Amino acid sequence: MNARLQKPATMVSLRVRVDRTLCQGHARCVVLAPELFEADEFGGGREIGDGGVPSDLENKAWLAKANCPEFAIDVERLGETA
Amino acid sequence: MSSRAPVADWASDFDHRDPDWVEDPFPIWDELRQKCPIAHTDRFSGVYFPSRYDDIRAIAYDPEHFSSRRLFVREGRPPLPRTPPITSDPPAHRDERKTLLPPFAPAAVQKLEPLARAICRELLERLTNRSECDGAVDYAQEIPARLTARMLGISEDSGDRFRKWIHEFFELSVTDPAIAERVVAEVRDFFKQEIAKRHAAPGDDLVSYLINARIEGRPLDENEISGILRLLLFAGIDTTWSAIGASLWHLATHADDRRWLVAEPELIPTAVEEFLRAYAPVTMGREIVKETDINGCHFKEGEMVMLAFGAANRDPAVFPDADRVIIDRAENRHAAFGLGIHRCIGSTLARMEMRVALEEWLGKFPDFTLTPGAVVKWSMGTVRGPRQLPITFPK
Numbered sequence: 001m002n003a004r005l006q007k008p009a010t011m012v013s014l015r016v017r018v019d020r021t022l023c024q025g026h027a028r029c030v031v032l033a034p035e036l037f038e039a040d041e042f043g044g045g046r047e048i049g050d051g052g053v054p055s056d057l058e059n060k061a062w063l064a065k066a067n068c069p070e071f072a073i074d075v076e077r078l079g080e081t082a
Numbered sequence: 083m084s085s086r087a088p089v090a091d092w093a094s095d096f097d098h099r100d101p102d103w104v105e106d107p108f109p110i111w112d113e114l115r116q117k118c119p120i121a122h123t124d125r126f127s128g129v130y131f132p133s134r135y136d137d138i139r140a141i142a143y144d145p146e147h148f149s150s151r152r153l154f155v156r157e158g159r160p161p162l163p164r165t166p167p168i169t170s171d172p173p174a175h176r177d178e179r180k181t182l183l184p185p186f187a188p189a190a191v192q193k194l195e196p197l198a199r200a201i202c203r204e205l206l207e208r209l210t211n212r213s214e215c216d217g218a219v220d221y222a223q224e225i226p227a228r229l230t231a232r233m234l235g236i237s238e239d240s241g242d243r244f245r246k247w248i249h250e251f252f253e254l255s256v257t258d259p260a261i262a263e264r265v266v267a268e269v270r271d272f273f274k275q276e277i278a279k280r281h282a283a284p285g286d287d288l289v290s291y292l293i294n295a296r297i298e299g300r301p302l303d304e305n306e307i308s309g310i311l312r313l314l315l316f317a318g319i320d321t322t323w324s325a326i327g328a329s330l331w332h333l334a335t336h337a338d339d340r341r342w343l344v345a346e347p348e349l350i351p352t353a354v355e356e357f358l359r360a361y362a363p364v365t366m367g368r369e370i371v372k373e374t375d376i377n378g379c380h381f382k383e384g385e386m387v388m389l390a391f392g393a394a395n396r397d398p399a400v401f402p403d404a405d406r407v408i409i410d411r412a413e414n415r416h417a418a419f420g421l422g423i424h425r426c427i428g429s430t431l432a433r434m435e436m437r438v439a440l441e442e443w444l445g446k447f448p449d450f451t452l453t454p455g456a457v458v459k460w461s462m463g464t465v466r467g468p469r470q471l472p473i474t475f476p477k
Binding site for chain 1: 187415419425
């Protein structure tokens with residue numbers, strides 16, 4: 001959880017997605033990566049917008065995935081953009 | 083407990099009321115995980131005990147064979163009224179649960195944080211100038227009891243009555259099912275009066291919320307509302323109290339971790355997750371309603387299964403250094419709040435209460451230890467936590 005200085009948020013090379021059929025509302029992703037995930041009125045998690053992860057938030061995307069008790073979070077690597 | 087036969091062998095004769103299990107279950111669970119990952123006992127009319135994460139997870143995900151209609155392992159099978167949605171199975175479970183989710187979603191819980199903080203501060207204020215206290219009685223148990231009372235629109239001094247019911251239901255009734263039936267009747271009468279009061283004068287509280295709630299478009303009847311309220315009362319207090327108490331116990335016995343959190347309070351949310359993993363308070367039962375096999379073990383219809391989420395959380399196959407409490411453990415997908423469709427509905431609330439309780443305590447009392455020579459007593463039954471936690475504040 002140590003905030004590390006990283007390169008500026010320009011490139012998007014990861015996308016997060018919550019599988020709503022698996023999510024049970026533990027809300028770990030919402031707490032660990034509030035820039036990437038939000039809760040609906042029933043507490044279910046969902047990615048914000050299209051789930052694109054600014055490069056300075058990649059750690060948080062992986063952290064959210066690693067802490068989801070239901071294995072409901074997918075982190076997809078987008079095609080080479082560089 | 084002295085009237086019961088001593089346990090001959092944990093794998094084939096376990097008893098969750100055994101004094102060794104109550105005091106320190108972790109070595110027993112470790113032994114089972116290595117030698118006989120799914121234990122069984124003929125006690126309590128037959129109970130299975132999976133000790134590995136994968137097996138506990140598989141059962142939690144399988145309501146077709148493992149029903150929630152009976153949740154507690156105790157002598158006898160007293161007929162108890164339902165407390166939806168925790169006692170429900172699919173398909174009814176889904177809509178019942180959905181009705182109850184919004185008041186426990188993150189946005190709603192965030193609004194309760196100032197109240198939780200005020201409760202903690204008031205409790206700590208009473209301890210000013212004291213050289214010792216009981217961390218379980220004077221602090222941990224009071225936080226969820228008072229917050230739950232406020233959420234239900236009931237005066238905070240109902241706490242004593244709540245605790246008496248909870249102790250009788252979770253601990254005493256394990257060997258005397260008649261106690262469970264009596265407590266349920268008392269709680270039902272209590273909530274009937276509260277429901278009547280709220281019909282006359284609605285408020286911003288959970289009783290009023292349930293009166294106005296709908297399941298599949300229809301209002302809930304009085305028995306359903308009363309059952310849900312009983313669930314909120316029983317599930318929200320004992321558990322959170324145990325989790326806060328176990329966290330304080332850890333910090334009282336691990337000065338390095340205590341000093342670390344005092345120096346870096348922003349680590350408290352991460353530490354809370356580790357306390358939940360290592361000291362997960364809750365063990366839930368399932369009734370086997372259709373025989374099946376899991377991991378080579380045959381589960382007989384009609385018997386019970388105990389899902390000790392704390393045992394799943396100590397499985398080294400999933401959690402490196404599982405028996406070590408590492409308060410900055412970053413990857414921690416523990417199962418303290420259950421897995422699958424019955425994930426604890428109050429998990430966000432409980433986490434908030436734990437975080438606020440520790441923030442406030444450490445802010446006021448950065449230095450404390452267990453009282454030398456005093457005895458820590460752990461609860462017996464399906465919710466594990468310290469019930470007596472003598473703490474000394476050094477001068």
